[in-house]
Amino acid sequence: MDILWFKLISVLVIFTIGLFAGIIPTRKTITPKGKQGLILGNAFAGGIFLGAGLIHLLPDSIENFNTLAGKVDFPFPTLIAGIGFLFILFLDKAASKGQDHHEIVTKKEPVFPFILYLVLSIHSIIAGASLGLEGSFLSTITLFIAIIAHKGAASFALGVSLKKNSIATKRHIITIAFFAMMTPLGIIIGTIFTSVLSSNTSILFEMIFDALAAGTFLYIAIAEIIGEVFEKRTHIWSKLLLISAGFGLMALIAVWA
Numbered sequence: 001m002d003i004l005w006f007k008l009i010s011v012l013v014i015f016t017i018g019l020f021a022g023i024i025p026t027r028k029t030i031t032p033k034g035k036q037g038l039i040l041g042n043a044f045a046g047g048i049f050l051g052a053g054l055i056h057l058l059p060d061s062i063e064n065f066n067t068l069a070g071k072v073d074f075p076f077p078t079l080i081a082g083i084g085f086l087f088i089l090f091l092d093k094a095a096s097k098g099q100d101h102h103e104i105v106t107k108k109e110p111v112f113p114f115i116l117y118l119v120l121s122i123h124s125i126i127a128g129a130s131l132g133l134e135g136s137f138l139s140t141i142t143l144f145i146a147i148i149a150h151k152g153a154a155s156f157a158l159g160v161s162l163k164k165n166s167i168a169t170k171r172h173i174i175t176i177a178f179f180a181m182m183t184p185l186g187i188i189i190g191t192i193f194t195s196v197l198s199s200n201t202s203i204l205f206e207m208i209f210d211a212l213a214a215g216t217f218l219y220i221a222i223a224e225i226i227g228e229v230f231e232k233r234t235h236i237w238s239k240l241l242l243i244s245a246g247f248g249l250m251a252l253i254a255v256w257a
Helices: 003-027 032-069 076-095 101-106 112-133 137-164 169-196 199-229 236-254
Strands: none
Touching: 003 112, 003 137, 003 169, 032 076, 032 137, 032 199, 032 236, 076 112, 076 199, 112 137, 112 169, 112 199, 137 169, 137 199, 137 236, 169 199, 199 236
């Protein structure tokens, strides 16, 4: 399959998953067993995000940087990754005024779902742009797997937050639809950039967005997914094994990527 067609299919698949996962909370009450299944699935996604950031995105960014600049005695890709990490941290913590997410939800503050929407949307656009800029088919598949592993869970979490805060159903669906579009929008922007920019400029943008995406992937994996997964001290070994399995899957793909 041509890489462009794969990216176009990715746009449709990611949008569909994000839309339906976010609308589910308006239709059904999730059972305790269902919630536990989601937590375990999120643990696997956390491992995938950790592996995608450390094993694929950051090394790809470093490789592209070396192609463009040769041996420069300063780690620019890791600096950019750190900026991406700190940027999402700033949005997440500063925008919520340092309050705990669960504390805000318990208080039913209507601003919280839209802080969550903002943080997840910025991350989604960066991750999507990184996928769109990819020139390697295997690297594109790797990013697609990482995004798919978390897009549904992120959209569902946003939907639950909207539901808990008694947001009107119409507004709920509109918010979820816009969120579902963020990653596809990033993919489209990245794909257009690869078509209209010169080879070196395209590599430069890919290097920057791979590094930014690596930083945001690491933040989402460590601060959001893994931190949340271990809030309840149940099924510890299952969670650890699933995180390791997700990380191992990314390492296995790196053998061919």
